Amino acid sequence: MAFIADALARVKPSATIAVTQKARDLKAQGRDVISLSVGEPDFDTPDNIKKAGIAAIERGDTKYPPVLGIMPLREAIAAKFKRENGLDYKAAQTVVGTGGKQILYNAFLTTLNKGDEVIIPAPYWVSYPDMVLINGGEPVFVATTMAHSFKLQPEDLERAITPRTKWLVLNSPSNPSGAAYTRDELKALTDVLMRHPQVWVLTDDMYEHLVYGDFVFTTPAQVEPGLMDRTLTMNGVSKAYAMTGWRIGYAAGPAELIKAMDMVQGQQTSGACTIAQWASVEALNGPQDFIPVRRKAFEERRDLVVSMLNQAQHLKCPSPEGAFYVYPSCAGAIGKKGPSGKVIQSDEDFVSELLEAQGVAVVHGSAFGLGPNFRISYATSTAVLEDACRKIQRFTAELR
Template identity: 65%
Template structure:
């Protein structure tokens, strides 16, 4: 069978986050008391106005094929959103709508990468970025950040990573997995570097835009540096902002030739996203934004709870992130220790595996995101579960010797 499968598959690996969530579900089904902090999914229900719009679309018979990359009404809503929230002017022929943000990113990479093209990806990164680049025939160039810079890429690091072969920078703020958010000034330092390298385009992943806490103010590259407008693909979606993960709608706006190329890829792969989901997304973007205002302070309280409790665990150091619903604590002081069962913790993967086995808490090990020794916690669940999970983590760390 191995001879039958594509050689391309040898370059990529399955999603670790999905694998860990599946393992946690398997243990739970077997009767274990499992708390899964591995999935990046809001625990709130999709707002009622959005569900009502979807039902109305069904009742109105809006259940047929649409244009490959989205209905006109949704593209208009995307344009209005970018103008309202980001001060960016786009027209509908500059917009692409896909089955989730992941497909938007993949379409763009498939439409632009040739063998030998490089893509700069700051680490820690969302697990799918490097593998999507590899599937598209490109070469990921990983730029490691550190806890000292709050997991943010510096201008010098970006400058060092760029070569004549660089085609894209993939930029994610607030970040999955670290929650790190770039201020206007921090982002301006990066865009100044990009202005010195006109062959490099920037692909933003703004999926966590509305999950920004405290004094942090979200901004996006083309907003900070308007001269980058013609070589920026600004990517977003409804999954995190409106608790619509299963509806599978992502969108992007950028230069017309790039959007046309992405449309061509999508027309010959999946064609249009789910029609009902598109009409639901129209309401999400155009309708009341009450859900965003309601959910943000809840997530901020959860963040503060998790950061406090993890910092009380022996050997864990947890920065306070600016946004998203993740923390990315360091376990550097736990490496080299031994669990109560006699297992040596020589990596963050072993730490996460033994934590799941001993305490029934599922987290994602840092190596999956390209930067160790760390792990990711998603705090998109109830305070009760978070307190229970963090108490178990504290107990696990206390037994390390």
């Protein structure tokens, strides 16, 4: 269509949303479908947080908010970064957006000039490259390996940096792999970045509270204070507080960047929903005791899924440190014939055959920039996960 902007030719729809919609469509046709494609906690928003939102409505806190967020939330964000991450940000250095997506998008919108490069380790969350492309930048993908637990290696980062590199995007724990960087692993990467002062760091810490065993979460600016003046530390309430639909993301960074993001957001959406902001104040300042309980439930689900997938023929599934995803390899299934008689030639073929044959919806790894793998979200009940994994075992056993 002639009047559509040329920039849109560079982007594609979200693969995770597409798979989720396909699963919904099959369900609507009467098919029995288990969808493991959505990155959304199955827990409900805690009651104290809901009540804070209701209280905001009842006292009339429903007017336009400031663009960067209501001050009690920005103060709560600064306090959270100090308390949990040892980062000294002032409330004036924070920004509240309509979900983490808006924070990321506006960071690229305010900083990228045509041809600027953004380093994105693969596998990556599907939205990063398209956000870069639509804002005129060039994503530079750096493949990771299962042998290195899908983590960016310092020598690969060093090789990828050029004079045009503007950002490194670092997501830990990762969507889709669940990989999380230890302090030492982050230090090796920040040592590289300290040699390249033109490169900024955009952290996506959305899954910070979902780490397992004795893993200790750290974030780049905490590991290397020398990066504070070129790091945007992004987080949100979606995952830890089960507030996906409330749509609140936040970040802290250098004042000059926050000022630029304020300007574009003011011409875009203005401030995020006031009611959701007051609920988020309660999320950050209120009781945190439910987090370890839910984290334990996720950890048990992870262990179940990893164990059952490793019992499936032709699959290998590493055990990730965090988030609520596993990223098994289906390399052993490539070249095999599926139940329909079709030869599986890619991870996309694998997930398509799995959906048709057993009604289990997962997302192909090539959508995240690295295959042949697929992503499973285990943010659902143990009973559903057991059923899904049995069906995956049945499917792989039928491959010839």
